[in-house]
Amino acid sequence: MNFRPRHRDEPEINLIPFIDVLLVVLIFLMLSTTYSKFTELQLTLPVADAEQQRNRPKEIIVAVAADGRYAINKAALADTSVTALTQGLSALAQSQPDSVLIISADATAPHQAVISVMEAARRAGLAQITFATQATGKARR
Numbered sequence: 001m002n003f004r005p006r007h008r009d010e011p012e013i014n015l016i017p018f019i020d021v022l023l024v025v026l027i028f029l030m031l032s033t034t035y036s037k038f039t040e041l042q043l044t045l046p047v048a049d050a051e052q053q054r055n056r057p058k059e060i061i062v063a064v065a066a067d068g069r070y071a072i073n074k075a076a077l078a079d080t081s082v083t084a085l086t087q088g089l090s091a092l093a094q095s096q097p098d099s100v101l102i103i104s105a106d107a108t109a110p111h112q113a114v115i116s117v118m119e120a121a122r123r124a125g126l127a128q129i130t131f132a133t134q135a136t137g138k139a140r141r
Contacts, residue, residue: 045133
């Protein structure tokens with residue numbers, strides 16, 4: 001008979017996997033942080049995985065703010081009607097034929113505000129329309 005006291009191994013808490021998980025969470029949070037740029041209107045652009053396109057000399061940029069305000073080539077419009085947008089776009093379309101209209105709408109802008117810009121572009125005779133987006137973390141270099 002063996003009456004000697006047995007030595008029990010005390011439980012050991014291994015902190016290395018815990019530290020690894022915290023490091024992965026920290027890296028994820030650092031990479032998913034966004035940095036905003038200041039513009040004429042405060043915009044949060046939708047995200048797409050498109051490569052940066054070259055600058056076109058004949059482009060008209062219409063910015064749509066989250067509250068539905070418009071700016072054409074960084075000039076804010078006082079009126080938010082389709083008629084005012086059409087007048088502003090028509091003047092630029094006549095001076096710059098074959099222009100590309102770039103709609104730079106806030107991600108939280110009302111859908112109707114973007115549709116109004118597209119309707120004004122149709123009335124002004126602008127056939128080439130594209131949307132501005134900001135690059136995702138993968139596309140940024």
